[in-house]
Amino acid sequence: MADYDVAGALHRIENELIASMMRNLERHTAEEDDLEINWEQWQVRQLKALDDYKKRNRKIYGTQFKDINRQIENLIEMQRETGNGEQEIKILNAIKNGAALKKATGRAAEASAAFFRSNDRRLNALIDATTNDLQKAEHAMLRMADDKYRKIIFDAQFYAASGAGTYEKAIDMATKDFLRAGINCIEYKNGARHTAADYAEMAIRTAGKRSKLMGEGEMRNEYGIHTVIMNKRGNPCPKCLPFVGKVLIDDVWSGGSAKDGKYPLMSSAIAAGLYHPRCKDGHTTYFPDIDEEPDDKFTKQELQDIEEQNWKEAKQQYAERQAEAYGRLAEYSLDEENRKRYGNRRNEWKLLQDKTKNTEVIVNNSNNGIIKLSINLFDKSDPLYVDSFSVEEIPGFKDVCLHGSPGSVQMRIDGKLKNMSAKEFADYLRSSTEYKGGDIRLASCSTGAGDNSFAQQLSKELGVRVMAPDDDLYYAPDEGTVFVGAPNHNVGVWRIFENGVEQ
Secondary structure (H helix, E strand, O other), rough: OHHHHHHHHHHHHHHHHHHHHHHHHHHHOOOOOOHOOOOOHHHHHHHHHHHHHHHHHHHHHHHHHEEEEEEEEHHHHHHHHHHHHHHHHHHHHHHHOOOOOOOHHHHHHHHHHHHHHHHHHHHHHHHHHHHHHHHHHHHHHHHHHHHHHHHHHHHHHHHHHHOOOHHHHHHHHHHHHHHHHHOOOOEEOOOOOEOOOHHHHHHHHHHHHHHHHHHHHHHHHHHHHOOEOOOOOOOOOOOOOOOOEEEEEOOOOOOOOHHHHOEEEEHHHHOOOOOOOOOOEEEEEEEOOOOOOOOOOOOOHHHHHHHHHHHHHHHHHHHHHOOOOOOOHHHHOOOHHHHHHHHHHHEEEEEEEEHHOOOOOOOOOOOOOOOOOOOOOOOOEEEEEEEHHHOOOOOEEEEEOOOEEOOOOOEEEEEEEEEEHHHHHHHHHHHHHOOOOOOEEEEEEEOOOOOOOHHHHHHHHOOOOEEEEEEEEEEEEOOEEEEEEEOOOOOEEEEEEEEEEEO
């Protein structure tokens, strides 16, 4: 079982938890007339269904979780053996090519065996930490599903009382936030929230990689070689870029020390960001007596290519997450109109995902490499003024970047900050030389939030489609995109309005 197998299994469980919940919520639509629903009785029935839901899930998925977790130990240990075997082959080939190495004997062999036993303890600790963390994530998944179900039961009654209309619309309003986010039960230190499947993929990939590096290091220690070189590949991780192509002394996995040469220590590089979670970079053994001194310099063009590729990957991943969120909404919403609307949004994000995957990112080298495709209304002294230039537009929409809120946007006019209504801002755009008409994406915090939002009013004033975030907006210039709902990066959505009606 590989890391993606574990992640895939947890992803299927997550989908089953959501589907089962939505089946329970949908069950009464055929039994009662929308206008005659007794919500108190409905609530009692749903709370009973919730109790059955909790018992069933713990019985079914508890067994599945045990099966998944048993595989993790084998997976991590197998990576160690793979690293050990592959490394010995490389060392033996190097000896054939003239490397002055031989297997440790006598006291050196005893020291190597002691090092191996020490790594046994480290490996067991790694396995225990990974499985324990995953068990916590699995339990958190079930707890969050229960908590969200209970919240939906009470929210549905509230939305019905506030005039949501049909039973289906009330349920859709109550489940919207949950469906678009999924069971994102894991919160990182930076506030970002992730699903258990996503966390498992990261944790097991990271643990497997460390185990393989441990196996490689053991074999290097046995032959008394402790220098490694970071592989120079086409698209290194930004955090790892400063070390790519450089020789390091491996004092982490093969017992090296500063006495082994003039090179930096691996531990120092790791402290500076090398081998972070989800890292794709790697190293190989460096044989000083037969390998040439590496060229660890990047040309200006290579650095630009790396930046473009990282940017492209970040945009594609964001589009993928948005397509998945709207896919859940399209599949599980009860109201047919909502299903259609969310299905259209899912398809739009899929098109953007495919476009990003299949086309090259074109960078305008003027203005210090910053792309200027938007109407930027931030003050030049505002940090967001520069950051907003880095974001590539969505096809069909013109970005308009400025500070905002659910009911207004803010601009500096004649040296004074002014909050502008949708009508005032529409008049400003019509008189602007930068806006030539067409659909707009408001890159402005919360301008799509709530009923009768600023974006909704602006779409009516201008007679165009207006896309806007329903939460705070976070500019990520290094990734070339923006996220809705910072710092969680995937808790909000873009809403589209046309002539005052949400699409």
